[in-house]
Amino acid sequence: MISDFLNPSYLAGFLTLVLIYGVFAIGLNVHWGYTGIFNFGVAGFFAVGAYTSAIITKQPASGAYMTYIGGLHLPYVFGLLGAGLACAVLAFIIGIPTLRLREDYLAIASIGVAETLRRVFINEMWLVNGTRGIIGIPQPLHGLVDQADYKYVYLAIAAVILLVVYVAVERGIRSPWGRVLRAIREDEMTAAASGKNIFAFKMQAFMLGAFIMGIGGAMYASYVRAITPDTFVPMFGTFLIWVMLIVGGSGNNKGAILGALAVWLIWDRTGALVSNAQDPRIFYVRNLLIGVMVVAVLLLRPKGIWGEEKRVSVYAGKEPERAKAKDEAAEPLASVVSTAEEAGDGGAS
Amino acid sequence: MTVVLEADGIVSGYGEVDILHGVSLLVDEGEIVSVIGPNGAGKSTLLKSVFGLLKLRKGKLLLDGVDATGLPPQKMVRKGVSYVPQSDNVFPSLTIFENLEMGAFIGGDNIKQRLAEVFDLFPALAERPHAKAGKLSGGQRQMLALARALMLQPRLLLLDEPTASLSPRMVGDILTKIRDINEKGVAILIVEQNAREALNLCHRGYVLVMGRNAMEDTGQNLLHSEEVGRLYLGG
Amino acid sequence: MAQLVVIGLIMSSIIALGAIGLTLIYGILKFANFAHGDLMTVGAYIAFLTFTGGGHIGPLSFGYGMILAMLAAMLVVGAMSVLIDRLVYRPLRRRNAGLVILAMASLGMAIIVRSLVYLGWGPDQRFYSSGLQYAHQFPLGIALKPDQMFIGATALVSVVSVYLLLYRTKLGKAMRATADNMELAKVAGIDTERVVIATWAIGGSLAGLAGVLLGIQSHLMPEMGFIFILPLFAASILGGVGSPHGALVGALVVGISQEVSTEWISPAYKPAIAFILLFAILLVRPRGIFGVKV
Numbered sequence: 001m002i003s004d005f006l007n008p009s010y011l012a013g014f015l016t017l018v019l020i021y022g023v024f025a026i027g028l029n030v031h032w033g034y035t036g037i038f039n040f041g042v043a044g045f046f047a048v049g050a051y052t053s054a055i056i057t058k059q060p061a062s063g064a065y066m067t068y069i070g071g072l073h074l075p076y077v078f079g080l081l082g083a084g085l086a087c088a089v090l091a092f093i094i095g096i097p098t099l100r101l102r103e104d105y106l107a108i109a110s111i112g113v114a115e116t117l118r119r120v121f122i123n124e125m126w127l128v129n130g131t132r133g134i135i136g137i138p139q140p141l142h143g144l145v146d147q148a149d150y151k152y153v154y155l156a157i158a159a160v161i162l163l164v165v166y167v168a169v170e171r172g173i174r175s176p177w178g179r180v181l182r183a184i185r186e187d188e189m190t191a192a193a194s195g196k197n198i199f200a201f202k203m204q205a206f207m208l209g210a211f212i213m214g215i216g217g218a219m220y221a222s223y224v225r226a227i228t229p230d231t232f233v234p235m236f237g238t239f240l241i242w243v244m245l246i247v248g249g250s251g252n253n254k255g256a257i258l259g260a261l262a263v264w265l266i267w268d269r270t271g272a273l274v275s276n277a278q279d280p281r282i283f284y285v286r287n288l289l290i291g292v293m294v295v296a297v298l299l300l301r302p303k304g305i306w307g308e309e310k311r312v313s314v315y316a317g318k319e320p321e322r323a324k325a326k327d328e329a330a331e332p333l334a335s336v337v338s339t340a341e342e343a344g345d346g347g348a349s
Numbered sequence: 350m351t352v353v354l355e356a357d358g359i360v361s362g363y364g365e366v367d368i369l370h371g372v373s374l375l376v377d378e379g380e381i382v383s384v385i386g387p388n389g390a391g392k393s394t395l396l397k398s399v400f401g402l403l404k405l406r407k408g409k410l411l412l413d414g415v416d417a418t419g420l421p422p423q424k425m426v427r428k429g430v431s432y433v434p435q436s437d438n439v440f441p442s443l444t445i446f447e448n449l450e451m452g453a454f455i456g457g458d459n460i461k462q463r464l465a466e467v468f469d470l471f472p473a474l475a476e477r478p479h480a481k482a483g484k485l486s487g488g489q490r491q492m493l494a495l496a497r498a499l500m501l502q503p504r505l506l507l508l509d510e511p512t513a514s515l516s517p518r519m520v521g522d523i524l525t526k527i528r529d530i531n532e533k534g535v536a537i538l539i540v541e542q543n544a545r546e547a548l549n550l551c552h553r554g555y556v557l558v559m560g561r562n563a564m565e566d567t568g569q570n571l572l573h574s575e576e577v578g579r580l581y582l583g584g
Numbered sequence: 585m586a587q588l589v590v591i592g593l594i595m596s597s598i599i600a601l602g603a604i605g606l607t608l609i610y611g612i613l614k615f616a617n618f619a620h621g622d623l624m625t626v627g628a629y630i631a632f633l634t635f636t637g638g639g640h641i642g643p644l645s646f647g648y649g650m651i652l653a654m655l656a657a658m659l660v661v662g663a664m665s666v667l668i669d670r671l672v673y674r675p676l677r678r679r680n681a682g683l684v685i686l687a688m689a690s691l692g693m694a695i696i697v698r699s700l701v702y703l704g705w706g707p708d709q710r711f712y713s714s715g716l717q718y719a720h721q722f723p724l725g726i727a728l729k730p731d732q733m734f735i736g737a738t739a740l741v742s743v744v745s746v747y748l749l750l751y752r753t754k755l756g757k758a759m760r761a762t763a764d765n766m767e768l769a770k771v772a773g774i775d776t777e778r779v780v781i782a783t784w785a786i787g788g789s790l791a792g793l794a795g796v797l798l799g800i801q802s803h804l805m806p807e808m809g810f811i812f813i814l815p816l817f818a819a820s821i822l823g824g825v826g827s828p829h830g831a832l833v834g835a836l837v838v839g840i841s842q843e844v845s846t847e848w849i850s851p852a853y854k855p856a857i858a859f860i861l862l863f864a865i866l867l868v869r870p871r872g873i874f875g876v877k878v
Contacts, residue, residue, distance in 0.1 A: 400771070402767075402770075402771070421770075422770045422771055422773070423770065423773055423774075423775060426771075426772070426773035427773070432771050434767070434768065434771065437765055437767075437768060438768060439768075440760070440761045440764040440765060440768065440769075441764055441765075442760060442763075442764050442827075443757065443760060443761055443764065447757050447760075447761075448761075450754070450757060451757060451758065451761045451769070451772050451774065452772055454754070454758060454772055454773050454774045455773040455774075497772065501772075501773060
């Protein structure tokens with residue numbers, strides 16, 4: 001079970017995927033954790049991000065078994081940004097009819113978008129090569145090191161991107177803009193009464209989260225180098241990310257990353273466990289486990305392992321109230337952490 | 350006279366906030382008791398607490414001298430207590446007839462007889478029993494809500510601002526109906542924003558301020574009390 | 585074209601059975617049951633498990649064993665729905681969890697249920713019976729297999745039964761009253777917990793039956809119900825959430841549109857048609873045709 005991780009190459013690949021999923025979990029956290037937008041169509045954004053980046057960074061299609069639009073052969077950065085923009089535009093289109101309605105309508109609509117897009121990708125050969133998918137997606141800084149060592153380069157790139165996304169979102173969330181988002185999540189009526197244009201704020205958050213998911217899709221495409229519509233089935237493209245977020249604790253970006261690590265560890269290890277099974281049905285034990293995790297977390301630990309930090313203000317950390325505020329949100333793991341942090345405060349509250 | 354309802358030192362509220370801080374009151378058999386008070390005094394909260402829609406945090410509730418503290422609404426209706434909320438008090442997609450049937454949900458076999466009695470009291474409802482309740486006017490809805498509550502053959506009727514947002518003419522009609530209902534022997538506890546009308550109607554009244562009992566007297570005495578007049582009746 | 589409309593009617597009848605259950609649950613518990621499609625799947629497989637041939641009823645491809653299998657599917661899925669509510673949704677409701685949390689829990693249940701079907705029967709397609717059936721020819725170039733007529737008739741009987749239940753029985757009226765206003769239902773002395781159980785039992789068994797009919801119409805596979813979730817939601821939102829006759833009309837619109845669309849576009853896009861209808865209705869009239877409020 002553990003021995004795979006002693007292999008640095010395996011570990012690098014594992015960690016890269018954790019970082020990529022960390023980006024997705026932060027994107028979903030912007031939707032759900034901070035704004036209360038109920039996006040069940042993460043797979044759609046995942047796919048649009050991955051395909052967009054692929055056709056931006058690849059050379060034009062050639063050969064009998066390759067047809068796709070684009071082929072701009074631009075550097076990786078353009079792939080990332082293009083993927084983000086494409087997803088933001090998609091979010092804008094979905095958001096127009098749904099962001100004003102009950103939350104679950106958006107969930108249904110976003111599942112619909114994800115499934116519809118997947119069918120488009122499968123059936124429209126001219127678009128992104130149908131079920132054959134796109135292979136040979138370029139990787140950034142490829143010539144820098146030996147092919148065998150490239151894993152570590154990409155791991156570093158993924159780490160940098162995750163860090164940038166993390167810092168940017170944390171800043172945004174701590175700004176007045178972020179406070180309005182959380183106010184909307186807690187109580188739309190009150191937020192509306194205080195004169196905030198709820199729809200505009202929700203739309204901005206929806207587009208921002210989608211942008212981040214697009215980046216995640218682009219990172220994934222260049223990591224695996226080959227994508228097909230099957231990559232973006234709901235189980236893998238949507239639910240796994242949801243589980244990461246709610247296990248880690250929605251409303252907390254560190255929790256989102258931690259959740260990505262914990263859930264990907266389980267997914268990866270159970271995958272290794274069932275990979276040699278004689279009966280192909282065993283494979284579905286993993287899916288069962290994901291479902292059980294969703295329900296168990298919702299029933300037993302609604303705030304996830306980490307939970308949301310209560311932020312009184314950016315500067316509250318220096319005030320004694322912080323200890324109290326943290327305790328209110330207390331979940332055992334979180335309080336262990338906070339007790340360790342604040343041992344010096346000595347029961348300030 | 351026997352006491353139908355006795356509330357003693359009721360404390361309750363929403364979330365972490367207490368709205369009522371120890372309210373006590375009595376309703377005798379066959380009596381109309383009104384509770385008046387400024388906005389936010391906790392009048393509606395009081396009715397919800399009595400009916401078991403809100404949990405009592407402290408205090409006791411007796412029905413016919415028997416402890417009824419903490420009983421849920423389903424049990425309260427079986428004890429002969431019926432409640433008419435202020436708004437959303439009919440089932441809009443059900444017909445008038447079905448609304449009344451639902452009123453008698455827990456009842457036994459004599460639905461027909463009770464329907465006849467209720468239609469007798471509210472002849473307007475009998476005119477088109479298969480109309481959807483959602484299509485009725487505000488006054489008719491209020492009539493239907495009262496009629497629905499009466500289908501349970503209550504001994505005590507709790508009314509939450511039955512005349513709120515009705516036209517002046519409808520207000521008079523509703524108050525007349527309430528008096529008619531009372532004359533059939535049903536005790537009534539009514540909370541009202543419309544203090545003058547309520548005091549005129551009732552036998553006794555309570556004034557609630559900030560979730561506490563402030564005054565208690567007969568309706569007429571309260572009506573002519575200087576303090577009540579100054580505070581709630583506009584001079 | 586007439587043929588497509590008729591096939592659309594057959595599909596509509598299956599969608600209707602699922603959508604009526606979905607809309608009842610939506611109306612009373614105010615949450616979107618994302619596991620509803622997978623309940624259909626379970627129904628289909630329970631019938632597969634219990635179906636024991638038993639000759640042929642007239643020209644149908646199956647015998648009386650199928651009737652028993654259908655009843656078994658309805659019973660099992662109905663009971664399972666009630667059980668899931670007791671174990672998962674009710675504790676969440678008691679905690680005043682929002683509709684989103686409930687919907688997410690239902691998605692978790694959907695994954696669990698589907699995984700169990702995979703574990704039990706594997707990913708391969710399965711059929712109730714293998715024999716070929718000749719279609720009857722009707723005017724206007726309509727051809728229908730006896731099995732398809734059976735599906736339509738069964739759905740019709742079920743829909744009429746549900747209608748009678750909702751509009752003629754005390755329980756049904758109490759269900760409609762609770763859907764209108766649960767608080768007031770409690771105030772009126774209706775035992776709303778019993779209404780909730782009845783709703784799950786009825787909604788679940790309709791889903792189970794819909795699953796079996798879908799299995800007869802095409803074949804069984806573990807994703808069959810999940811794929812069906814879009815038409816189900818489209819039908820119930822189109823008709824107005826919480827409105828059973830709305831769900832029926834919505835099912836007709838969705839089912840017929842999906843089939844007729846194949847005249848012009850690839851059948852692979854059938855679920856997309858449901859989605860586009862859904863998207864359009866959300867844009868122009870979010871409360872649906874018969875809905876009163878969102």
